[in-house]
Amino acid sequence: MTPAARQRRMLVLCLAAVYLIWGTSYLATRVGVLHLPPLLFGAARFLIAGVVLTGIAFWRGFRPEQLSGQWHHLVAMSFMGIAICNGLQVWAMQWVPSGTSALLNASCALWIVLFGLFGARAHRPGRREMLGLAIGFIGTVLLVLPAPGATNPAASTPLVPQLAIVLACVVWSLGTIYMRNHALAIDLFALMGLQMLLGGVWMALAGVLRGEPAAWHWSRPGILALAYLVVFSACLAYMAYAWLARHATPAQTGTYSYVNPALATVVGYVGLGERMSLMQVWGAAVILAGVLMINWPATSPRPSVRAAPPEP
Template identity: 35%
Template sequence: MKTLPKPVLLALLTVYLVWGSTYLAIRFALLSFPPFLLMGTRFLVAGTVLYLWLALRGNPAPNLRQWRDGAVVGVLLLGGGMGLTAVAQQYVSSGMTAVFIAAAPLMFALWAGLFGDWPGPREWTGIVIGFGGAALLAGGGEFRAQPAGVLALAGAVTCWTFGSVLSQKKLALAPGAMGFASEMLAGGAFLVVAGWLQGERLGASFDSRALLAWGYLVTAGSLAAFSAYMYLLSKVKPALASSYAYVNPVIAVLLGVGLAGETLGARELLSMAIILGSVILLTTAKATPKNTNASAAASAASSTT
């Protein structure tokens, strides 16, 4: 960990801890919010707040090309990645979902390799070990799936990883946090429209726990963690940026132990040790310089995390 710059370490910890806790927050938010409108409104509100805050501070608005590229990334990550995951969860078990999400770093590596940035041996080792640990952790649950759910999960992981690598390699996003705001606005709007087309509607009354969870998802899950994730994509290799897929289930399990009275068995303890080993490998792998609009991104993103 000592080899990582402090802003990168802070962003990693934000993504690990906050996204790991959103599993529980989403469970409570779904008491009053349908899936697509839950995801769409949280990012639409977060993107609006971030955009207005930056505009008041004098940050220039994205130009037309930057809006277009931000919309491409936002729709792929939020619309495709999160939207298709919401669809898949109607047809597959949580164990199957966890395994597919744990495969994200492998797909990250393949997409990045196609753009000429293959992981090194240490990173490949960390990716494979991390996938094994996450699969072992999920192995205690039930594995069932309908074909539609498997296709939706595969599409979700493909959209999320491809959009993430595109944001690194090809697209001209607005500098810093303004780029993050454009992605959240576009992706959130896409999810809200998709929810309405699916027939989703908000009820007249809301459970207080659901409202608190929704507020947490807006502030911590979207404003802090999503911005931290996009910052990581601008600063580190894909293998390290995607390591959240291994750590988040561990955080979720620990929260379940602490808040819901769940217990840890030998399988869970072993899988956590394996995942910790993979993260150590990934965080200590030799970094390579990244070519992005990074100096503006660094200060803006670190301020949002």
């Protein structure tokens, strides 16, 4: 298998992991924050996953001195990509349903492409990528539109929590581009594990300041949701996303925020009996068409289409 073919296969596998796991994580997060204090719930998720991934990194030979002069980048990544983004998300999802949250997160793809125009590794999307993003946005609008005679499910949701999720998307996208422009030459397990540990500490401190320890109690649904998010969302999917952030284009990386609303809608329909209108079915199909257009291999790819591999 040629290096290009291996790169393409890895791209497909990482995208599939991010699509499937994060598409179902909205439901798990919603269950978790309804049964456990939100910030401590999120902190536990990242602290546990961070310990696991950092332990694997040390077993693979990582040592802290390898980060000499780069700790400030790691702290910035953990603050943007973990603490602020996920802190806002878990707080808001006390009021915002999982499907609505997934729909609001669709804006991440546009923010990532916008911020990707700047920085040391700036990438200007081609016409096909822009068309794919536009198609994906149209599909997201179709998903949001209520069925004839129905009310918009977001209409009864408080505005401030929804705006908090949009702000989380902006911060997440900035963190993604920051990671792309400041690729750390360390083991990938160490990169993600230390980010999660630092981000989990920030979230735990915020939870303590909000008085959440007094509200903590052992809840079976909450613990099961936490276990799912630790193993699959915080470990497997974050590793896949980190690979995409360092190797794929911003447009490709951001496509998960189009697929996730479609999958979250299906999960809500199957798992919770939520009604799925014909308009939503068409929206899901249009979203997938946009993703296919962005990721379809070009016949003569330009050198700038893909991000360069990280420094050894």
